[in-house]
Amino acid sequence: MKKNIRNLFLSIENNDDYTKGKYAGKKQQVFDYIRKWQNEKYVKNLSIKPLQYTFEITNRCNCNCQHCGMMANGNQDKKRLNLCELYGIIDGLFECGIPGYAVTGGEPFIEFNNLCKVICYAKGKVDIIKLISNGFWGENVNYYFSKLINSGLLKNKFFIPNLQISIGEQDVKLEFVCNIINYYVNNFKQSDLHLGIINTRILGKRISKLEILIDKYEELYGEFPKGRIFLTESNYVNVNLDDKIRKKLNVPVFCAKDIICDCDNTFQQTIGKFVGPKIFMKCNGDCYPCEIFNLHSAMYLGNYFKDGLVFVLKNLNKNKYIKFIKKYGTKGFNNVIDKKTMESNYFETSCNACEFCIKYCEKNKLLGEL
Amino acid sequence: MKNLDEMPQICKYFNGNGLVKQEVYRSNKYSLIYVNEKLYEYIFKEKFNFSQAKKKIEELFSVTLQKNNNFITNGFCDKQFDPMNISLCGNLGSGRSFFYLKNFNIKGEKTVLATSKRLNYGDGKYPLFSAIKEAVFANILADDFNLSNFKTLAVLNKNEEYVYKQEYLDSNDKIRIKEIPVSTGIEIRYYNSKQLFRLSNYLLEEKNISQNLILNLAKILASVEAEKFCKRLLHGSWSVGNVSIDGNLIDFDTACFVKGRFPQYSNTNKYKASFFGFELDGQKIMIEEIFNHYKFDQDKKIEILKIMDQEYQSKLKQEFCELIGLSYENHYLKFKEKIDKLFDKFYELSRKFLPNYYDTDVVEPYVNKTFLFDFSNFFCKFLLKNNSTIQGLNLLMNDLNKVEYKKIGFIKRNIIQFFKDYLVDESKLDSYSLDAIEFIEQYKDLFNDISKQENLKEIIIKQFVVNFDRSYLTGNNNFIFELCSLLSQNKISVSTFNLILNNLIDANKRKYSDQNYINLKIYTKFLTYFKIEKNNIFFVLKAYNDKNIDFANVKIGEEYFSLSYKNNIWQTKNISFNKMQFLFDEEVFINGKKFNKYLLNY
Numbered sequence: 001m002k003k004n005i006r007n008l009f010l011s012i013e014n015n016d017d018y019t020k021g022k023y024a025g026k027k028q029q030v031f032d033y034i035r036k037w038q039n040e041k042y043v044k045n046l047s048i049k050p051l052q053y054t055f056e057i058t059n060r061c062n063c064n065c066q067h068c069g070m071m072a073n074g075n076q077d078k079k080r081l082n083l084c085e086l087y088g089i090i091d092g093l094f095e096c097g098i099p100g101y102a103v104t105g106g107e108p109f110i111e112f113n114n115l116c117k118v119i120c121y122a123k124g125k126v127d128i129i130k131l132i133s134n135g136f137w138g139e140n141v142n143y144y145f146s147k148l149i150n151s152g153l154l155k156n157k158f159f160i161p162n163l164q165i166s167i168g169e170q171d172v173k174l175e176f177v178c179n180i181i182n183y184y185v186n187n188f189k190q191s192d193l194h195l196g197i198i199n200t201r202i203l204g205k206r207i208s209k210l211e212i213l214i215d216k217y218e219e220l221y222g223e224f225p226k227g228r229i230f231l232t233e234s235n236y237v238n239v240n241l242d243d244k245i246r247k248k249l250n251v252p253v254f255c256a257k258d259i260i261c262d263c264d265n266t267f268q269q270t271i272g273k274f275v276g277p278k279i280f281m282k283c284n285g286d287c288y289p290c291e292i293f294n295l296h297s298a299m300y301l302g303n304y305f306k307d308g309l310v311f312v313l314k315n316l317n318k319n320k321y322i323k324f325i326k327k328y329g330t331k332g333f334n335n336v337i338d339k340k341t342m343e344s345n346y347f348e349t350s351c352n353a354c355e356f357c358i359k360y361c362e363k364n365k366l367l368g369e370l
Numbered sequence: 371m372k373n374l375d376e377m378p379q380i381c382k383y384f385n386g387n388g389l390v391k392q393e394v395y396r397s398n399k400y401s402l403i404y405v406n407e408k409l410y411e412y413i414f415k416e417k418f419n420f421s422q423a424k425k426k427i428e429e430l431f432s433v434t435l436q437k438n439n440n441f442i443t444n445g446f447c448d449k450q451f452d453p454m455n456i457s458l459c460g461n462l463g464s465g466r467s468f469f470y471l472k473n474f475n476i477k478g479e480k481t482v483l484a485t486s487k488r489l490n491y492g493d494g495k496y497p498l499f500s501a502i503k504e505a506v507f508a509n510i511l512a513d514d515f516n517l518s519n520f521k522t523l524a525v526l527n528k529n530e531e532y533v534y535k536q537e538y539l540d541s542n543d544k545i546r547i548k549e550i551p552v553s554t555g556i557e558i559r560y561y562n563s564k565q566l567f568r569l570s571n572y573l574l575e576e577k578n579i580s581q582n583l584i585l586n587l588a589k590i591l592a593s594v595e596a597e598k599f600c601k602r603l604l605h606g607s608w609s610v611g612n613v614s615i616d617g618n619l620i621d622f623d624t625a626c627f628v629k630g631r632f633p634q635y636s637n638t639n640k641y642k643a644s645f646f647g648f649e650l651d652g653q654k655i656m657i658e659e660i661f662n663h664y665k666f667d668q669d670k671k672i673e674i675l676k677i678m679d680q681e682y683q684s685k686l687k688q689e690f691c692e693l694i695g696l697s698y699e700n701h702y703l704k705f706k707e708k709i710d711k712l713f714d715k716f717y718e719l720s721r722k723f724l725p726n727y728y729d730t731d732v733v734e735p736y737v738n739k740t741f742l743f744d745f746s747n748f749f750c751k752f753l754l755k756n757n758s759t760i761q762g763l764n765l766l767m768n769d770l771n772k773v774e775y776k777k778i779g780f781i782k783r784n785i786i787q788f789f790k791d792y793l794v795d796e797s798k799l800d801s802y803s804l805d806a807i808e809f810i811e812q813y814k815d816l817f818n819d820i821s822k823q824e825n826l827k828e829i830i831i832k833q834f835v836v837n838f839d840r841s842y843l844t845g846n847n848n849f850i851f852e853l854c855s856l857l858s859q860n861k862i863s864v865s866t867f868n869l870i871l872n873n874l875i876d877a878n879k880r881k882y883s884d885q886n887y888i889n890l891k892i893y894t895k896f897l898t899y900f901k902i903e904k905n906n907i908f909f910v911l912k913a914y915n916d917k918n919i920d921f922a923n924v925k926i927g928e929e930y931f932s933l934s935y936k937n938n939i940w941q942t943k944n945i946s947f948n949k950m951q952f953l954f955d956e957e958v959f960i961n962g963k964k965f966n967k968y969l970l971n972y
Contacts, residue, residue, distance in 0.1 A: 324920060328962065335962035336921040338932050364943075365934040369916045 005214050008224050009197070009231035014264075014272035021272030022196060022230045023129065024160045031269060034099050034158055041097025042310065046317050048267050048326065052129050052278035053093050054102040054291050057081055057115060059283045061107040063134055063170040078284040080111060085305075086118040089281075092309040094125040099158050100275070102130035104291070106283075109137045112144070116151040123152035127159045129275055132198075135165040138176030141183045154192050159271070161193050164232070167209050168200035174209075178217040185225040196230035234349070257342035260330050260357060262350035265290065267326040279312060287312045289322050296355055298362045320370040321358050327370075333357035336366050374443045378469035381446065383567045383615075388575040389446040390482055392468060396442055397434035400526035400556065402427050403857060403864050404502060404871045406509055409523050409560060413473075420865055427524050431558050435468065435479045445470045447481040450570035450611055453663035454656065457570060457611030460486030466494040467559075475520070475566050477501070478528070478556030490535060497534050498555040499854040500623055501525045502871065505557055506843070506850065507622035509875045515597055517590065519618045520565040523558040530554055543779040553858050565618040570610040579664050583615070585674050588657045590617030592678040595650040596685035600693055601880060602628045602746070604732065604845070606636035606644065608652040610660075626732050626845040627878075630741030630768065632723035633789045634730045636845060639781055642788040645730070647721060650682055687713055692882070693749055693836055694813075695829035701820070708816045715809045719743045721792045722802065726773040727782045732845025739771035742794050742802060750837040752810075753817060753830045755951050762810040763803065772796075827947060828904060832882045834950060835902055840878045841890040842972055852970045862969070866914040870969075873897055873912065889953060894967045895919070895960070900953050901941075907950060909933070911940035911958070923959040927952035930959075 012022040018030050027033070034051065043049040058080040061068070081089075093101060101122065108115055108131060119128050137144040153161055163184075165177055177197075184195045199210045210231075217224050264270075267277040267289070280291040285305035299322075301315040302308075316322060324332060330350060334342055337360055347353040361367050381389060405427060407418040414426065433442060449463035465484030467477035478501060480494020505522035512518045536548045559566065569587065573579065594617055598605065605612070606624030614620060624637040633645040643652030654675050661671040688698040690713045696702070702709055722742040729736040748766040751757075757765065786793070794802065817826060842849040853870065856862045862870075870892055877890035877899045887910075890899045896913040909926065911933055913919045922933040922940050926949050933940040958965050 327920065332962065335923070335959070336932060338923075338930050364932065365936055366932050367921050368913075368919045368935045368940070370920050 005210060005224075006231060008214070008226045009229055010227055012196075012230050012232055012273050014270070018271055019160070019191070022194065022232070023162055023271045023273070023275045024194065025158055025271055026156065026160055026191070030158050030271065034269070037099060037158075038097040042095065043097035043313065046313060048277050048317050048322065049269065050098050050277045050279050050313070050316065051269055051271070052100045052102055052275045053089070053098045053281065054104055054130070054278055055081065055089060055281040056105055056283040057086070057103050057108045057111045057118075058106040060110060061105060061134070062110055062136055063107070063172060065169040065171075068169075081114075081283060083114055083117060086114060087121050089304070090118060090122045090125055092304075096309050096313060098126065098279070100127040100129035100156075102132070102275075102278075103128070104130075104132045107134055107136070109133050109144070112137070112147070116147050119148065119151040119153055123155050124157075127156035128153060128161050129156075129159045130162045130164060132164045132166065134170045134172045135167070135177040135180055136172045138179040138183075139173075141176075141179040145183055145187070159275075160191060162196060162230075163193060164196045164198055166198040166200075167213055168198065169209075174213050174216045175220060177213060178220050181217060181225070181229060182221045185228050190228070194230060195228070196232055198232045198234065200234055253346040253348050254353075255343050256337075256345045256347060256353040256356055257334055257339070259347055259350050260333050260342070260353045263330040263354060265325065266329050267322055277316070279316060289316055289319065290351065290354075296359065298358050320367055321361070323370040324367060325354075330354050330357070333361070336361060374471065376472045378446055378474075379472050380448075380469050380475075380561065380564075380567060383564060384448070384571065384575055386575050388449050388571055389469070390449060390463070391444050391446055392435050392482060393437065394433050394435060394442050394445040394468075394470060395438045396440035397432050397436070397438075398529070399428055400432045400528050401864070402524055402868075403498070403527050403555070404505055404522075404525040404868050406505070406521060406523055406875075407872055409509075409521050413523065413560065420868065424864075427558070428526065430471075431474075431476065431524065431526060431556065433470065433476070435481060443471075445476070447483050448568070448571050449483060449574055450568060451574035452570050452610050453573065454610065454659045457609035458486075459488050459491040461491060463570075463574075465492060466496055469566075473560055473562055474523070475559040475561060476556050477504075477559060478554065495532055495534070495554050496556065498525070498527055498553040498858075499851045501555040501557040502854055503625075503850045504622045506871060506875055506878075507625045508559070510843075510878050511603070511619065511622075514601060514879050514881045515594065515619075517594060517617055518565070519614075519620065520559045520561045523560045525555050525557050528554045528556060539779070541777060541779075553854070564614050564616045566620060567615050568611055568620060569613050569615055572615045573610060573660070579660070581666055581670060584657060584660055584666075585677070587613075587615065587617055588653070588674050588678050589681045591653040591657075592650060592681035593617075593685040594619065595653060596682050596689055598649065599631065599647055599686060600689035602631065602646075602840070604628055604634065604636050604646040605649060608643070608649050608656065610656060613653075626847075627840045627843045628732060629738045629746070629839055629844050630723070630744060631720040632730075632741040633721065633785075633792060634732050634737060634740075634845065636732045639730065639784050645788065648788075650678070654678055686717065690716060693745075693833070694816075695749075695753075695831075695833035695836070696820075705816055705819060708812065708819070712809065712812055712816065715805065715812070716745055719802070719805060719809065720745050721789075722794050723789075723792060724770060724772055724796075725782075725785070725793050726771075727778055727785050728775060729773055730781070730785060733848075736771050736773050737845055739769060740773075741768055742770065743806065744768040746837040746839060748810075749833050751834075751951065752813070753826060754834060759807060759810050759814070762813075763806055766806050766810065767803070831902060831904070831947075831950070835882050835886040835888060836880050838880065838888040840880070842874060842892070843878055847972055849970060849972050856969070863914070869912060869914065870897060873899065889956075892969045893958070893965065894969050895965075896940075898924075898956075898958060905944075907945040907947070907953070909942040909945065909956065912938070913940070918960075920961050922961075925957040925959070 018025040018028050038049055060079055214224050265276050270276050280288045281304050285303040287301040287304055288299050302312045402424040405423050410423050411418050445468040447464050447468040452458050461483055462485055463483040467475055468481055470476050478496035484492050484494050486492035502525055505525050508522045512521045531551055531553055534550045534552045537545055540546045604626050612621045626636050628646050633647055635645045638644050642648050691698040691702055720743055723740050726736055726740040728734055729740045743766055751765050752762050857867045877887040886902045887899050895918045896911050898911045901908040901910050909924045911922055924931050931942040933942055
C-alpha cells in the first residue's frame with residue numbers, strides 16, 4: 001500500500017464512550033434509556049434483550065458479485081418484503097421492546113421507496129440503526145440523502161444512525177461512493193449520522209479497492225477527509241461458494257483455535273464496534289442470532305412470519321449455543337473441542353469457525369443442557 | 371401392587387414351627403433413599419424412574435410390626451438354632467427381620483424373637499448406615515461371587531433417630547461405649563430361592579440332619595472362602611446364622627473389602643478364624659460342631675474337613691487364574707506347572723505383613739501400609755506397562771510404614787500366636803525381594819509362553835479390571851457412614867444419594883464381564899468412572915444436577931478428551947488401549963476449569 005491509508009479512518013474498536021463508536025448512542029446514558037424503555041415491553045423478563053433487528057428488505061442486488069457475503073441473488077423463493085410486512089415488523093419490534101433495526105439485503109436501495117416509507121413509519125417507535133448498501137445511488141446523491149432525511153433518518157431516539165457502504169468486489173463505480181463520502185462530510189455532523197466503508201481483503205490483489213477509492217476521491221474532491229469515516233475490513237465471502245472459486249479468491253485463512261477468538265459477540269447489550277444482541281431475519285422470515293454468516297439449523301430461531309417474533313425471542317433466549325457464547329464467548333469453544341481439532345481446521349472468518357464449532361459440538365453432543 | 375395375601379416363598383422350606391407369624395401394619399410413611407434400579411425393573415417389570423419407584427416402594431414397604439389400627443397382612447420371622455451358640459446373641463431367631471409378601475425380607479423391625487439383652491441386639495433398631503452398607507455389599511457380591519447371595523431392593527429411612535451405642539476397646543483394652551445419634555431404616559431384601567434360608571433355620575427345623583447336605587455345604591463354604599481370599603472380601607462374622615443352607619452369604623454388617631491379603635480383622639481379634647484369609651477355619655469349626663452336636667461319625671468329620679481343604683486349594687487356583695487374567699479351563703492345564711509355582715508363591719507372599727499389631731484392624735490408618743506385597747497392584751499394571759523386573763519389583767513391593775506403638779495390649783499376643791509365620795522379619799527384607807524377583811521372572815516367563823499362542827490384550831484388560839482396587843469400600847474407609855451423614859444433614863439430595871450408591875455398587879464389581887466399571891471418583895457435583903469393554907474404554911461422568919455442567923473434558927496422560935452428553939451422561943469417545951496405563955490419575959475439567967473437589971476425602 002502506497003501509504004498508511006488506514007490512519008485516515010476512525011477506529012471501530014470499542015471504547016467507554018458510547019457516543020463515539022462505529023455504532024453509537026446519541027447520549028452516553030443510552031443503555032439507561034433503553035433499559036427503561038424495555039422495562040415496559042415484552043423483553044423485560046428475558047435474559048437476552050436484543051437491541052437490533054436486522055432484516056433483508058430484499059435479497060436482490062444490482063451487482064452480481066461472485067463471492068457475495070450476503071448471498072444475494074440466490075435461489076430464494078421470496079425476493080422482497082412488502083410494505084405491509086415491513087410495517088408489521090416495526091410494530092412487532094416496538095411491542096416486544098427491540099429498540100432498533102438495521103436494513104440489509106441484497107441491495108436495500110433498490111427498494112428505496114419502501115425503505116423510506118418504513119423509516120418514516122418507524123419514526124418515534126424504533127430507531128434505524130444501520131443501512132447497508134453498495135452505494136450505487138451515489139450517482140444521484142442529493143436526491144437520495146434528501147429523501148432519507150425527509151423520511152426521518154435523523155430522528156432516532158437512542159442511536160446515531162449508521163450508513164455502511166461496501167466496496168468489496170462490487171462493480172459500482174467508486175466515484176458514486178466518493179459522492180456519498182463527500183456529501184456526508186459536507187452535510188452531516190458526526191453526532192447526526194455515521195458513515196462507514198466496508199472493504200473486503202483479498203490476498204494477492206496488488207492494489208486494494210480501498211486505495212483506488214481514496215485515489216478516486218482525491219482526484220474528484222481533493223484531500224480525503226481524515227477522521228470522519230469508519231473503516232471495516234473483512235474477509236467475508238459467500239459461505240456457499242464453490243470450493244474452486246473459493247481457492248481462486250485466495251482469501252486468507254486461520255486455524256479455528258485462533259480465529260474463533262476474533263468474535264466479540266457475547267449477547268450482552270453493547271454498542272461500539274457492533275450492536276448486540278441482535279436478530280437477523282432473512283427475506284423469507286427465517287431468523288438467526290447473528291448476521292449472515294451463521295445460517296445453520298443449530299442457530300435457527302424460527303420463522304418470523306410463521307412463528308412470530310415472541311417465539312423467535314424465546315428461542316434466542318433458550319438456544320444452548322447462544323447461552324454458551326453468552327457465558328464463555330466464542331473463544332470458549334477452545335475449551336470444549338480438543339486442541340487437535342481446533343488447530344487442524346482453517347477458516348476465513350470467525351463466523352465460519354463459529355459455525356464449524358457449533359456443528360462439531362452438535363454432532364458430538366459436547367454441550368450439556370445449559 | 372403386589373398381592374398382599376401372598377405367602378412368602380421361603381415358607382415352603384420350613385416344615386415345622388420354624389416360622390412365627392406376626393401381624394404387619396401400615397406405618398407412618400418411610401422415605402426411600404436407595405433403590406437397586408436394575409432389580410426394581412426386574413421385579414416390577416417397568417422402566418426405572420426415580421420418582422415413580424419412590425412412590426411405589428414407599429407405599430408397599432412403609433410397614434411395621436408395631437401394632438396399630440391399620441393391619442395389612444401377616445409377616446413371618448424365622449426361628450433359628452445355633453449349636454455353637456454364637457450367632458443368636460440371646461435372640462430366638464431373627465430379631466429384626468421378617469419375611470413379607472412373596473420374595474421380600476424386611477430388616478429393621480423388632481420381632482417377637484428379639485429377646486436378647488445384649489447391646490444393639492434386642493432392640494430391633496437398624497442404623498441407616500448399616501442398612502446402606504449391607505445393601506451395597508449384598509448387591510456387589512450377588513454379582514461378583516459365583517454363588518449369588520440375596521439382593522437388596524431398597525433402603526428406606528424410617529425418619530426416626532436413636533442413639534446407637536458402639537463398643538470399642540480403649541488404649542487400656544477396656545470396653546467403652548460410644549454413643550452416636552443416627553437415623554434408623556429398613557432394608558428390603560429380595561430372594562428367589564434359598565438365599566435367606568439359613569443353616570440355623572435348617573438345624574432348628576430338621577430332626578434328621580443329612581450328612582450329605584452338610585458335606586455339600588462344607589464344599590461350597592470352602593469354595594466361597596477361596597473366592598473371598600482372591601476377591602479380597604472379609605465377611606468378619608461366620609456362623610450358622612450367617613450362611614444359607616446352600617452356602618449363600620447372609621448379613622454384611624461386618625463385611626469389608628481389603629487391599630492387601632494379610633491377616634486383618636473387622637469384627638474381633640480374639641479368634642484366628644475372624645481374620646482375613648482364615649475364615650475357612652471358622653467354617654471348619656462350624657462343620658465340626660454340627661458333627662459333634664448331632665453325634666455324627668467322627669471319621670466322616672475328618673474326611674469332610676480334608677475335603678474342605680482340598681476344595682479350598684482347588685478353588686483358589688481357579689480364582690488365581692482369574693487374577694492373572696487367564697481362564698482356568700483354557701490355560702491351566704496347558705501351563706499347569708508354571709501356574710502352580712506362581713500360585714504357591716502368591717499364596718505365601720501375599721500374607722506377609724509387618725508387626726504393626728494394631729493396624730491389623732481394618733479401620734486403622736496404616737492397615738494398607740502393613741502388608742509387604744501388593745499383588746493386586748502388580749497384576750493390574752505389570753503387563754500393561756510392559757515393565758522390567760525391577761519396575762515389577764516396585765509394583766509388587768508395597769509402600770510400607772512401620773508403626774511404633776507406645777503401648778501394646780493383648781493384640782500383640784494374639785497376632786504372634788495366630789500368625790507368627792506370616793510376620794515379616796525385617797532383617798530378611800532382602801530375601802523377600804529375591805522371592806519377589808523370582809516370582810516376577812516366572813510370571814514373565816509364563817506370559818512369554820502365552821503370548822506365543824495368543825494376543826495378550828484381553829488378558830491384560832482382564833487383569834486390570836479384576837485387580838483394580840475397590841473404591842471407597844476397603845476396610846478403613848468410613849465413606850458410607852459419612853455419605854449417610856451428608857444425606858441426613860440435607861447436604862445432598864436423595865436422588866444424588868441414590869445415584870452415588872448405584873454407581874458405587876456397579877463400579878465395585880470385579881467379575882470380568884462385557885462391561886466393567888472401575889476407578890469411581892465421587893466429586894461434589896458429579897461422579898466419574900471408566901467403562902471398560904473388550905475393545906473399548908470410555909471415561910464416564912454423571913452429574914448430580916445437569917445444570918452444573920455446560921461442557922466437560924478429561925486429561926488422560928497428556929491427551930485431552932471432550933465428553934459427549936446424552937441422556938444425562940457425559941462420556942468420551944473410545945480411549946485407545948495404550949492410554950490404559952494412565953487411567954489412574956485423570957484430571958477432570960468442568961466448564962473449562964480443572965475440578966478436583968471431592969464430596970468426601972477418601
